[in-house]
Amino acid sequence: MGFAIGSYCLGALAGCLIAGSLQNKYGRIKALLLSSIIYILGSIVLGLTFHQVQFIIGRVIIGFACGLGGVVAPTYLGEIATIQGRGILGTFHQLFLVIGLLLSNLIGLAWSTPPGWRLVMAFNGVPALIQCFFLTQVVESPRYLVSQKRIKEAQRSLQILRGPEKSVSVQEELDDMILLLLGKRVSVDENKDYIDTLSVTSPITEGIPPAVQRGDSTATLQSDPTTVIPPGPSHNTKKQTFRNSQESYGFLTLLRSECRGLALIGVMIHFFQQATGISGLVYYSTSFLGDTFGPGNSKYITVGVSICNLLATICAIFLINRVDRKILLMASLSGIAASAMLLVIGAYAGIGNLVAVAVFLYVITFAIGMGPIPWLLLSEFLPTYALSSASSAATGVNWTFNFLIGLLFPSLAKAMGNSTFILFGGFCLLGVVFVWIFVPETRGRSIEQVMAEKGILPRSPTTSS
Incomplete structure (x- = not known):
């Protein structure tokens, strides 16, 4: 069961690792179109599943499409936005992720039993078909075109x-x-x-x-x-x-380039996004909430959590251009750590209402900062020629730990119970320190300004890859 859930993340890891080279070679729009086509293929495989192996293969295919789109979509949004509108537009990426999560939960309430689950799986292809149509009406990223x-x-x-x-x-x-x-x-x-x-x-x-x-x-x-x-x-x-080439950095070149420090900051922020434990909370919320409220009620609380996530993400849209990114990140990480402690206390004290409140706070504090901002940051402080490789690396780290948490969370929960969230709370506190020391402020600032503050000149590395 853990591997079947985690296999989605393995596909996403493969997708994000290849996404950088694909979007550099063919452009942002064609890469997104390819992602949509793969989504449709994966939805067909899942909807027609007759064996566990086929189900896992379908999950891997869907994951690959998600990993590919998860790199290209934030890159594209960051490159087409104005400095003033960058935060709001970038947050829409996270907004539609949580809309999709809520929609899947609502569909699952009605169709989670055989044979309705096949419709749930096949529904993946519907948004992809819609996107295929609209991508034909969308212009290519100006920054990508300049780089070419x-x-x-x-x-x-x-x-x-x-x-x-x-x-x-x-x-x-x-x-x-x-x-x-x-x-x-x-x-x-x-x-x-x-x-x-x-x-x-x-x-x-x-x-x-x-x-x-x-x-x-x-x-x-x-x-x-x-x-x-x-x-x-x-x-x-x-x-x-100065850099005098349209060639984009490969992974090895990026690590030897002037942009490696900023790229590593982006990678670490994506690590901390998963280290909050949000994936475990989402994947297994029905299971561990069932221990407190009963299996018949837990699925409705899970839907309530998704609604709360959506509302909090909408609030983040209004905050993103009014509050510094660093403040939102540190407030988010601190809130998640506090929520984790409340969840553990409520579980051990047998206070079901406290557990429910802690879960809702967990989701709210994640949504206002650690949900949307990691997807924004790289496009806000890296130039186009370094962005694709850095985005692939950061998203690869994100999906790797997403997979590990999805795979290991049942075992951790069995061994440690709800004390597992103490571990996630500790990572959140480390994240607060990291953000305070290393992450540059990007709100209302151009890429050039952020690079200049760090003493970085746009230049060619001594070697290429």
Whole structure:
């Protein structure tokens, strides 16, 4: 039973590991379309299941689609959003996850017994079919197009996203993307995609050397190789090399690059998301709530938990642009730790109402911070050429621990009872310390600003992978 549940996460792990290369090679929209097609295939396999092995295979296929979409969708949302709207748009990813969770619980109430469960499994394909249609109406990510040096397409895509050309100018935003991703200023004309400007004498801003950021003087940008030479009294000033390629970082390259510190922060945040124990709570809530309220009532409490999760996620949409990301993360982790302790106390004292309250608080505090924010952060502080590999790595860690918790939670619960949640509470307290020390604030700030604060220049690594 534990492996059948966890097999979904194994498929998701495989999907997220390949997602980075797929979205870099074929683009965000085509990768999402592939994810939808795989969802439909998996739903057919599950709906027609006649053996346990086929059921597990169907779970793996659905998981693969989820892992693929789980990397590409947040990446796409982060790349198309404005700085002001990035938080709200990114939170919609988590919002629709919890809507799906609630919907599956409601469907399960009516169709959980044979042969209705086949309809529950087959229903996976319905949202995928809807997405296949709407993806044909969606523009590609401008940042991805710039990284591929398809500048005119990027300009058209950005204009569609931001509004009519008569009322909204996208040139400045496009220039910033080009400078960060290609390391050069370019201009578009009607006859070809772009023209390299061999030198720039105007100040270059965020994400560029500190002396230039402060406006001390101007910088010269040379196109081949692309370098920025900070001005100074001596001609021996060390050159700062900028990245001059549309090639994205592979995993090994990322670990040797200037972005490895930020990427590792993103990976750790995804680890702490699963270390909260939320997967165990979701997967097995009906089982352990049944010990307190009886198996006949526990499934209704589980639906109530999903409704609470949805309402809390909606609240997070209103908080995300009003409260710093770090504050929300630390408040969320602290609240989960406190909820875990209340759950353990209620279980051992035999206070059923306290257990129910603790479960609801667990979900609420998770939803306001640790639910949506980990999916936002990487796209808020990493440039496009480092984002895909970092997202794959972070999501891979997420799904690995999701699988381990789904697999081991029954054994832990059997050995430790509800004391298992003391372990998760301890991880949450460690997460508070980690966020306080290492995680940069990204609310209302551009990628270039966050990188500049960390002293990171967009440059090529010495080796490639």
